Amino acid sequence: MYVEYSGTAYGDVLKHEPISDIKKVYETAKKEYKEKYNIDVLTQFSFNNTYAIGVRADTAETYKLKTISDLQKVSGDLVLSATLEFLNREDDLLGLEKLYNLKFKKTLGVDGGPRYIALMNNESDAVDVFTTDGLIKKV
Numbered sequence: 001m002y003v004e005y006s007g008t009a010y011g012d013v014l015k016h017e018p019i020s021d022i023k024k025v026y027e028t029a030k031k032e033y034k035e036k037y038n039i040d041v042l043t044q045f046s047f048n049n050t051y052a053i054g055v056r057a058d059t060a061e062t063y064k065l066k067t068i069s070d071l072q073k074v075s076g077d078l079v080l081s082a083t084l085e086f087l088n089r090e091d092d093l094l095g096l097e098k099l100y101n102l103k104f105k106k107t108l109g110v111d112g113g114p115r116y117i118a119l120m121n122n123e124s125d126a127v128d129v130f131t132t133d134g135l136i137k138k139v
Contacts, residue, residue, distance in 0.1 A: 005049065006022070006025050006026045006029050006044065007022075007025060007050075007091070009029040009033065009041075010025045010028060010029045011091070013029075014028070014029065014032050014033075014036075016028065017090070018089070018090050018091030018095065022048075026041075026044055029041055047132055048131065048132075049130050049131060049132040050130070050131050051086060051092055051128055051129070051130065051131075052128070052129050052130075052131050053068070053071065053080070053096075053126050053127070053128060053129070054119070054126065054127050054128075054129040054136060055071075055078075055119075055125060055126045055127075056119060056120075056125075059078075059125055059126070063077075068096065068100050068102075069100065071100075071102065071126075072100045072101055072102055075102045075103055075104050075105075076103050076104070076105055077105060077125075078104055078105055078125035078126050079104065079105055079106045079107075079108065079123075079124050079125050079126070080093075080104040080106070080107045080108070080124065080125070080126045080127070080128075081107075081108045081110045081114075081115045081118045081119065081123070081124035081126075081127050082107065082108070082109065082110070082115060082127060082128040083109070083110065083111070083112055083115065083128055084109045086128035087107060087109050092128070093107070093128075104126070108124065115127040115128070116135050
């Protein structure tokens, strides 16, 4: 058994352009994995490990941030430290920039762990996070 994220299967393995319809992503990956690789895709797990943008509580309070639309209004004042993958994927920052007109004051490409350290040390105002990441609660 091999566990894979449906979005990774859909975009990285099967080379489809990103879409936001998670049911279609799963159904397409299931069908095409069987056709192309004779691999059976099982039922999805009951969690969604997706990207989000995280900020410290004090930053959220100062700027009254609750949504990406709220973030859009102040993104020009903030530094984003994010993984290179997040910075360069159409379904991550590039897509958010287009959809929400996000324009951070500065973006820094960093490895996974150090982005949280940068956030906690006030070297960054925002980071990309996986919604299932246990480190979110520590920051």
